[in-house]
Amino acid sequence: MFTALPDLALRTLGGAVVAASDESFAEKESLIRPGRPGFSPATFGSKGQVYDGWETRRRREPGHDWALVRLGVPGVIRGVVVDTAWFKGNYPPHARVAAASVEGHPSPAELLEAHWTEIVPLSGLKGDAEHHFEVTDDTRYTHVRLDIHPDGGVARLRVHGEARPDLSLYGGLGLDLAALANGGLVTDCSDAYYSAPNNVIAPGLARHQAEGWETARRRDGGNDWLVIRLAGRGIVRLAEIDTTNLLYNAPGAVALTGLDGEREVPLLPRTRLQPDTPHRFRLACPDPVTHVRVDIYPDGGLARVRLHGHLA
Numbered sequence: 001m002f003t004a005l006p007d008l009a010l011r012t013l014g015g016a017v018v019a020a021s022d023e024s025f026a027e028k029e030s031l032i033r034p035g036r037p038g039f040s041p042a043t044f045g046s047k048g049q050v051y052d053g054w055e056t057r058r059r060r061e062p063g064h065d066w067a068l069v070r071l072g073v074p075g076v077i078r079g080v081v082v083d084t085a086w087f088k089g090n091y092p093p094h095a096r097v098a099a100a101s102v103e104g105h106p107s108p109a110e111l112l113e114a115h116w117t118e119i120v121p122l123s124g125l126k127g128d129a130e131h132h133f134e135v136t137d138d139t140r141y142t143h144v145r146l147d148i149h150p151d152g153g154v155a156r157l158r159v160h161g162e163a164r165p166d167l168s169l170y171g172g173l174g175l176d177l178a179a180l181a182n183g184g185l186v187t188d189c190s191d192a193y194y195s196a197p198n199n200v201i202a203p204g205l206a207r208h209q210a211e212g213w214e215t216a217r218r219r220d221g222g223n224d225w226l227v228i229r230l231a232g233r234g235i236v237r238l239a240e241i242d243t244t245n246l247l248y249n250a251p252g253a254v255a256l257t258g259l260d261g262e263r264e265v266p267l268l269p270r271t272r273l274q275p276d277t278p279h280r281f282r283l284a285c286p287d288p289v290t291h292v293r294v295d296i297y298p299d300g301g302l303a304r305v306r307l308h309g310h311l312a
């Protein structure tokens, strides 16, 4: 399921809708906003009904509308979701998605001139529906382009994939080996009942509980855990374990174990946690690892996990 992979276009990961052919009815920035699109019926502003999405005017000349999106982190795209939630009499009947790889800091005009590869062919859309398109292309892309034919409204564009940032910039420097922005990824977890485990390696602070990882209450005597594949094989020197916003459901304790092939390397023994607290622990283990398992006891969740260190 490609939707379990992070949305590389998400605003909170640094994505941006850099240009659009038109946004007369509703702003292009909504395309990459986190969270489910909302709707309040019969809410009319001076431009018409208010929609939580990108909505262009009714075209009176040939052509079609488009929006250009810069991914928050470059990466390999595994699937795209075009969500027309709440757009019923005004959804575009067809859409197409293309992607480009443009290094540096291109302007919208330079992006329009870039070489675009079609990753989702022109496809029929329905109103008020999520359309899932799997992508089989191993190219690392930096931008996507959504074409809608001929016009209308799209609530959200999700671009799920594997982050492939340029880590050569960090040569000789320390970095957060867990960070999604550096290429870290949660590859497995015991439970994600309330919110997704990849949230713990997202940029910035969690504004509320749902922006972290939260599990259901455990009743079997076991404990919850997740595994982070690091940005690369590296030595972790400082762990930040943040329980912010988890007031009555913070785990009682945490332990960290490094994984390197078959080898398990203890990084942090079972250590008490406080609710709603950003904890920092220096780690003494000098061994490089590729993955880190985070065990929480017994359940609850975490707002953020940072694993600062060096690539080996």
Ligand SMILES: NC(=O)NC(NC(N)=O)C(=O)[O-]
Pocket: 025, 047, 048, 049, 050, 051, 055, 058, 089, 090
């Ligand atoms: N934002 C709008 O008002 N859009 C449309 N109209 C309604 N009522 O939703 C339309 O496409 O004309």
